[in-house]
Amino acid sequence: MAKRLLGKEVTAALNERIKADVAALEEKGVKPTLCIIRVGENESDISYERGATKRCETLGVACEKILLPADVSQDELLAAIDKVNKDDKVHGVLLFRPLPKHLDQSVIENALDPAKDVDCMTDGSMSGVFTGKNVGFPPCTPQACMEILDHYGIDCTGKKAVVVGRSLVVGKPAAMMLIKKNATVTICHTRTVDMPSVVREADIVIVAAGRAGVIDDTYLSAGQTVIDVGINVNAEGKLCGDVDFEKAEPVVDAITPVPGGVGSVTTSVLVGHVVEAAKRKFA
Amino acid sequence: MAKRLLGKEVTAALNERIKADVAALEEKGVKPTLCIIRVGENESDISYERGATKRCETLGVACEKILLPADVSQDELLAAIDKVNKDDKVHGVLLFRPLPKHLDQSVIENALDPAKDVDCMTDGSMSGVFTGKNVGFPPCTPQACMEILDHYGIDCTGKKAVVVGRSLVVGKPAAMMLIKKNATVTICHTRTVDMPSVVREADIVIVAAGRAGVIDDTYLSAGQTVIDVGINVNAEGKLCGDVDFEKAEPVVDAITPVPGGVGSVTTSVLVGHVVEAAKRKFA
Numbered sequence: 001m002a003k004r005l006l007g008k009e010v011t012a013a014l015n016e017r018i019k020a021d022v023a024a025l026e027e028k029g030v031k032p033t034l035c036i037i038r039v040g041e042n043e044s045d046i047s048y049e050r051g052a053t054k055r056c057e058t059l060g061v062a063c064e065k066i067l068l069p070a071d072v073s074q075d076e077l078l079a080a081i082d083k084v085n086k087d088d089k090v091h092g093v094l095l096f097r098p099l100p101k102h103l104d105q106s107v108i109e110n111a112l113d114p115a116k117d118v119d120c121m122t123d124g125s126m127s128g129v130f131t132g133k134n135v136g137f138p139p140c141t142p143q144a145c146m147e148i149l150d151h152y153g154i155d156c157t158g159k160k161a162v163v164v165g166r167s168l169v170v171g172k173p174a175a176m177m178l179i180k181k182n183a184t185v186t187i188c189h190t191r192t193v194d195m196p197s198v199v200r201e202a203d204i205v206i207v208a209a210g211r212a213g214v215i216d217d218t219y220l221s222a223g224q225t226v227i228d229v230g231i232n233v234n235a236e237g238k239l240c241g242d243v244d245f246e247k248a249e250p251v252v253d254a255i256t257p258v259p260g261g262v263g264s265v266t267t268s269v270l271v272g273h274v275v276e277a278a279k280r281k282f283a
Numbered sequence: 284m285a286k287r288l289l290g291k292e293v294t295a296a297l298n299e300r301i302k303a304d305v306a307a308l309e310e311k312g313v314k315p316t317l318c319i320i321r322v323g324e325n326e327s328d329i330s331y332e333r334g335a336t337k338r339c340e341t342l343g344v345a346c347e348k349i350l351l352p353a354d355v356s357q358d359e360l361l362a363a364i365d366k367v368n369k370d371d372k373v374h375g376v377l378l379f380r381p382l383p384k385h386l387d388q389s390v391i392e393n394a395l396d397p398a399k400d401v402d403c404m405t406d407g408s409m410s411g412v413f414t415g416k417n418v419g420f421p422p423c424t425p426q427a428c429m430e431i432l433d434h435y436g437i438d439c440t441g442k443k444a445v446v447v448g449r450s451l452v453v454g455k456p457a458a459m460m461l462i463k464k465n466a467t468v469t470i471c472h473t474r475t476v477d478m479p480s481v482v483r484e485a486d487i488v489i490v491a492a493g494r495a496g497v498i499d500d501t502y503l504s505a506g507q508t509v510i511d512v513g514i515n516v517n518a519e520g521k522l523c524g525d526v527d528f529e530k531a532e533p534v535v536d537a538i539t540p541v542p543g544g545v546g547s548v549t550t551s552v553l554v555g556h557v558v559e560a561a562k563r564k565f566a
Binding site for chain 2: 126127129131133135158172179182185188192
């Protein structure tokens, strides 16, 4: 049976580091503060917001909210972003996306002060992920994958890593982060021919396919570490990943469960970015 | 014997398209204009400048120059960039890098108006390459590789592509461009274990290793297309690529020579970007 890479263990270690940083900032009279901007009433946004709010509370980070109606105008939303940009008490901003279609998402994303961009929304942060420069913050989900690898001491140097998925939110940034960790990285996607044979060759597999259980044992081989980014609801109404866990677990060396894997680490990574943004400001 | 993928054939086709665009702009009273900013007297900068100037002339693009001493101050250089940003007659700017060490390269790179960033110097252009959004322009060398693949009708969809090198100037952007073309892309680098076995699996190989002749026939296999980005001077003082051409040619299906391959396409790609920048402005 594979070793289970548990999000809660990673989160516990992360949270200790964050709490220590928060305490150090408090001594300087600084309260790290996240501002969540939500447009409309999307259910998954509200669910993520609930988790982030709770995690902020636990870790001693303040959490403000700006809630706007789904038909908010571009100018009103830009004014809200301008307000948080200018607010010295706010260190990090989370804006839920995708935005309603009448808004120009690219303009709005880039209106945010890059120093407060804790969820990699601006072109500046994105270029930081690509260039490896310390600009802004990487997206939280792929960083959560890296935190899991780090926590469990899985060295990437010289390893073959395969990323399944080429999205801007997970696949591409995960690939860049793995290259920075000296892995030889292959990026697979919907147009990849004979994906099972490609994925089987990997030492480390990060799956962000966005489809429930598509990666089964025919894609996997002994000795692999599998990080499953997927969060899906299966036919029985239960949460499941992009990896078929029942079939994968007997084959591979280590695997993240869903739920209880990557998803549970992401919120702490986000709060950690807010604290880091506050630290950078007072460095 | 492998088919030779000749830069001059690609350039000839590119130049025809550029000339047509220049003629169309001329009818609107617009003369596309490149401004080259050179700091100091680096020999390879001067050589590239000579090539770009000549190519501009041939294609009907104006070429201005701002030549600054190697000890130019940060403020003076920023003032020069501000001047070209505000100059409506200048459509594209090429600034040679690396800059002398007393200058803050990152600040200077990002001072340029992204719309005039024809050589992918700003974070905005870099993020465009990474995100696939149509922001700025990609770096000229990896785009020259794509132009060669396109010109010779080499379809990347579903193919295995390997990029040797993870630099920001070639390796990483080339990988992103190949993903956009639906290839399954692997990025190799100095920390890759058993690189020959990885490269042999590829259908398309782009080599930007930065070392003369390191890719020989032990890395290659039948049916491959090899694009050699390297420009080195060998022990006999002759120009050569990163691929050992003599050993590679009998093995692979198609290969770019050095000289006469990628390097000869790059200048036309640059001039093409200037013309495209002028077109975008008047679109």
